[in-house]
Each structure stands twice: as C-alpha cells, then as structure tokens.
Amino acid sequence: MITPPEKKRQDSELFLRIKTLMVLRMIFLTGFVILLITFEQNAVRPTPVVPVSIVLCTAYFFALSYALLFRIGMSLGDLAWIQVVGDLLVVGGLIFTTGGIDSPLSFLFIFVVIETSVILPRSACYKAAAGASIIYGLLVDLEYFNLIQPVYFFPKTEVSYQGAYLFYTVVMNLASYFGVAFLSSILTHRLRLIKEELEAKNIQMEILEAFHHRVIQQMGNGLMTTDSQGRITSANTAFEKICGNSEEELQNRFCYDVLNIDMLREFFRTAKEQTLPYHIEGECRDRNGEPLRLSVKISGLSRSDSGYQGYICVFEDLTEMRKMEEKVMQSEQLAAVGRFSAGLAHEIRNPLASLSGSIQFLKEGLELDGTHQRLMDIVLNETERLNEIVSGFLNFSLPKKKNLVVVDLTKLLEDCVILMKNSNEYHSSIQIKLKLPQDRVLIESDEEQLKQMIWNLCINGIQAMDEEGTLTISLKEVKGFQHPMFNTVRKGLVLRVQDEGRGIDEEEINLIFDPFFTTREEGVGLGLATVKKIVEQLGGKIGLTSRKGQGTVFEVFLPQERSLINTTKPDKEMRQTAAS
Numbered sequence: 001m002i003t004p005p006e007k008k009r010q011d012s013e014l015f016l017r018i019k020t021l022m023v024l025r026m027i028f029l030t031g032f033v034i035l036l037i038t039f040e041q042n043a044v045r046p047t048p049v050v051p052v053s054i055v056l057c058t059a060y061f062f063a064l065s066y067a068l069l070f071r072i073g074m075s076l077g078d079l080a081w082i083q084v085v086g087d088l089l090v091v092g093g094l095i096f097t098t099g100g101i102d103s104p105l106s107f108l109f110i111f112v113v114i115e116t117s118v119i120l121p122r123s124a125c126y127k128a129a130a131g132a133s134i135i136y137g138l139l140v141d142l143e144y145f146n147l148i149q150p151v152y153f154f155p156k157t158e159v160s161y162q163g164a165y166l167f168y169t170v171v172m173n174l175a176s177y178f179g180v181a182f183l184s185s186i187l188t189h190r191l192r193l194i195k196e197e198l199e200a201k202n203i204q205m206e207i208l209e210a211f212h213h214r215v216i217q218q219m220g221n222g223l224m225t226t227d228s229q230g231r232i233t234s235a236n237t238a239f240e241k242i243c244g245n246s247e248e249e250l251q252n253r254f255c256y257d258v259l260n261i262d263m264l265r266e267f268f269r270t271a272k273e274q275t276l277p278y279h280i281e282g283e284c285r286d287r288n289g290e291p292l293r294l295s296v297k298i299s300g301l302s303r304s305d306s307g308y309q310g311y312i313c314v315f316e317d318l319t320e321m322r323k324m325e326e327k328v329m330q331s332e333q334l335a336a337v338g339r340f341s342a343g344l345a346h347e348i349r350n351p352l353a354s355l356s357g358s359i360q361f362l363k364e365g366l367e368l369d370g371t372h373q374r375l376m377d378i379v380l381n382e383t384e385r386l387n388e389i390v391s392g393f394l395n396f397s398l399p400k401k402k403n404l405v406v407v408d409l410t411k412l413l414e415d416c417v418i419l420m421k422n423s424n425e426y427h428s429s430i431q432i433k434l435k436l437p438q439d440r441v442l443i444e445s446d447e448e449q450l451k452q453m454i455w456n457l458c459i460n461g462i463q464a465m466d467e468e469g470t471l472t473i474s475l476k477e478v479k480g481f482q483h484p485m486f487n488t489v490r491k492g493l494v495l496r497v498q499d500e501g502r503g504i505d506e507e508e509i510n511l512i513f514d515p516f517f518t519t520r521e522e523g524v525g526l527g528l529a530t531v532k533k534i535v536e537q538l539g540g541k542i543g544l545t546s547r548k549g550q551g552t553v554f555e556v557f558l559p560q561e562r563s564l565i566n567t568t569k570p571d572k573e574m575r576q577t578a579a580s
Helices: 002-042 049-071 075-098 108-119 121-144 165-216 237-243 255-259 262-269 319-365 370-397 409-421 447-464 527-538 573-579
Strands: 221-227 232-235 278-285 291-304 307-317 404-408 429-437 440-448 467-481 486-497 539-548 550-561
Touching: 002 075, 002 108, 049 075, 075 108, 075 121, 108 121, 108 165, 121 165, 121 550, 221 237, 232 447, 237 255, 237 307, 255 262, 262 278, 291 319, 307 409, 307 440, 319 370, 404 409, 404 447, 409 429, 409 467, 429 550, 440 447, 447 486, 447 527, 447 550, 486 539, 527 539
Parallel strands: 429 467
Antiparallel strands: 221 232, 221 307, 278 291, 291 307, 404 440, 467 486, 486 550, 539 550
C-alpha cells in the first residue's frame, strides 16, 4: 500500500521526468529540422521534404499540446500515455515519409520504448513495443501489398521487396523493439529499487542523525567538539548554558579562551603527548562572574597517522555538588560542636539556676542601700539573660522529635497575635495586620514547632521596627511557588511576615540565618536560626527579601500534600480582634 507521502514523492518524480522528456522532445525535433534543411541544401537530386515537414509540424503541434495539458494540470499518468501514443504516431509518420520499408528511421521506435520505461510502469514497455510493432508491421504490409505508396526520401531499392529480406528486416526490428522493452524495463525496475533503497537508507540516516542530535542536545552534561588546536566546532545546549554563549558565537573560538581554564589550555598545548581519555577539574567564571567548578573529560576524535584530528570534551558542572559536600562537612562539624555545646550548656544551666536562686534569696534577706540594690538587680537581670541564652542554645542545638497533628493554622496565627500583643516586646504604636483566607486552613504538622517559628518571626519583625510601624501577617494556599531564594512545584501554604523596619544590608542577607549572627546589641542571634531549622525539619523552605530603610519580608513555604481545608466559616469577630 502506497502511503500519501510516498504517492506525493512518486508524483513529484514523474512530474520532473515528463517535463524533462518534453524539453528533450523539442530539442530532438529542432535538431531533426536543422538536419533536414542541411540535407536538402546539399542533396544531389530534389527530395520530397514537404511530407516530412508536415509530420514534423504535427510533432510540434503535439509537443505544444502536451505542454498545454501539462500546464492545466492533467493527470500525469494520462499525459504520459498520450505522449507515448503521440510519439509512436509521429515515428510512424516519419518512417512513412522517408521511404517506408527503406526508411533509415525505424530505430526511432526504440527511443519511444525507452521513453515509456522512464515515465510509465514496467508493463507499459511491452505495450509500447507492441504498439511500435503494430505500426511498423502495418506500414510494411500495406506497402508490400501496394495498398499504400510511401514517400521515398531516398532512392528506392528493389532488394527491400524480396520476401526473405523483408521478413528478416521486420523480424529484426520487432525483436529489437521487444528486446529493448525487456532490457529497459529490467534496468528501470532495478534502478527504481536501488533508488528506493537509497532513499530508505537516507531516511534512516536522517532519523539516526536527528536522534543523535536530540540525545546530544538534551544531555545533562555539556558537550563540545574541537579541532586539533582546540577551536570549537560544535557544542550542545548544556555547554551553551555553562559558558553563556550560543553555538554560533562559539564557532572557531579557542575553548580555553571561552572558559579560561589553565589546565585546559595546557592540555591543548601538549595534546600530542597526552594519553587519552584525559580528565581535568578546574575553576572558571560564567558570564555573570559567578564561580564554576567544572570536570572535563577529553576523548579523541578521528585519529590519523599524524594524531587526532579533533577532540570531544564532556563538561560536568560540579559547583552545586561541591557546595553540597561543603555543607555536609559543615553540618557534620556543626553537629559535633552542637552535641558538645549542648552538653556544656546543660552543665552550665544547673549551677546558673543555683546562682540565680541564691542571689534572689540574698536580695530578699538583706537590707541594701541604693547602690548595692542596683548592683543586685543588674546581677539578677544578667543571670536571667544568661539563662535565656543557654535555654535558646539548647533549644536550637538539641534535635526534637516531630509530633504530627492536624493544626488549625488560622487559629494558631490568631492566638500568636493575641499573645504577642501582651508580650514585653509589643508597643502600642505598632499595628499588626492579619490577612487570612475565609476558610479555616488545616495542616498536618508539629504545632509547638509552628508556634515557635511564628513567634520568632513576628518578634524579629517587631524588634526591627524600633517601636513604630506595621507588621503584616498573611497566609495563602499555593500550587508551586517561586522566590528569589528558592522555588518549588509542590502544593502547600505560604506564610508571609512583613515589617516596616530598618531592613537588612545586602551583604548580611546570606548570614541572617546563621547561628549567633545578630544586628542588635542585646540580641543573641538564635531566633532566625531556630526558625530556619524548624522550617527544614517540617520539610519547608524559607526566603526573604529586604530593602534598606523599607523593611523586610519573610516567606515560609510549608508543604501540604493532601487537602485539609475546613469549609466552616471562621469566627470573624475573633479574627478582627486579633488583627486590630
């Protein structure tokens, strides 16, 4: 069964062949006319050129008719048969007007048979040969029995009418027609088979080439090919992202100039002396100036007696892997320090409690003057502050087991706001706005850790505003979330805490979650570190944006894999009270 694309391709080939034959036919007719004129001018005796000229004019008319039919869009198969029949008639006319049996043009039928094999199926060759045999045989028989009188373009020879010679001539011509039909059909058939095989191979090659191109372009690692000197000849998408240039921009540039890796430059300087495959690991910078750690594996390409004609370089970006290794190492070190520090803090806490109790007892039992009373209060305050530091450190360093329950996050936020308004950190000049969904939002999480996280974020915002401004707390459901510091495609909740404080310097943003980093003189630096630890333990992410003098926005993403939304309407009066 021929598919539509195959049919279209065959029609395109037939169109081109018919068009070519029409041009060749016009060239042949024109050449024949020129030959006839030359023959007439050099003839010793007058020759009857009028009959031949009529046949040639008819042939020209046929040729123009073919062109017209071709132009108006006639079926190519029908047009091919019309041309074959027309050519058979024209050749028959030429034979009749150039001597009949004695005509030297009987061989022209062979060209018609060959023409048929080019533009029509295999069986059509035998039909054309049969048509040529019928026309030629009919002309010979009619002339032999004196039923027609051909035009003798050349002097008549009596030997042509002898029975044996005539039989021999007819048989040889008919045999040549069918012989050519047989050979041309076989050759044409084989030629078509070979062409189809070549086209199939070409299609397979194109598919394979496209497949290889897709594989190379979609590789996670960067791939680049170079000549023997290190000039880039091709590159995939991953390599373009690594260096920040398109493939067109990379063409014919030295790869070690693009990446500026000294070890890569050294390899190409001594390439003939190196053993392949070759491995390099080095640092460079991308287009934005960010550091990159790359692993480069080099293999040879197209080896000859003089060496490799080119090289294949595979680049792997190790930047994130090295960062992760550093983080793992840092985490292990911090874990060890944390365990030691937690034990030490626990040991400090016991005598600290005894010391605080003893001082409190002395304060109540002794009558002190103003100076000593003030000194006693300072000792008690500093002892309490030291106890808070030790408690905060223990809370941060000791791992806690998650107690997962279904938490009403909207109610938890409202409760936290009420507690905050009654805390020592709150001032009446600070306004707290609470923006919550109309429905209660439930989440499966650790309620105590959530409360600690919310409290620390809100206290941090209040402390940043220096007793004046607005603290805005909002909650919304999301399906995927993008932030300058993180992004996720998971479903969950985003808690947003925004203050109107002094903001954070750009160079301090990356340090803000580090333990003991603080911008307040009286601060300890464990509040936000504890927040980040809680968020990570709950499987979430936290990020912030800040502008100096305009405030800071903390955004916490908490995953919510299954829907726990309660459509019961909230107590609006309570919510408004909390937000006022």
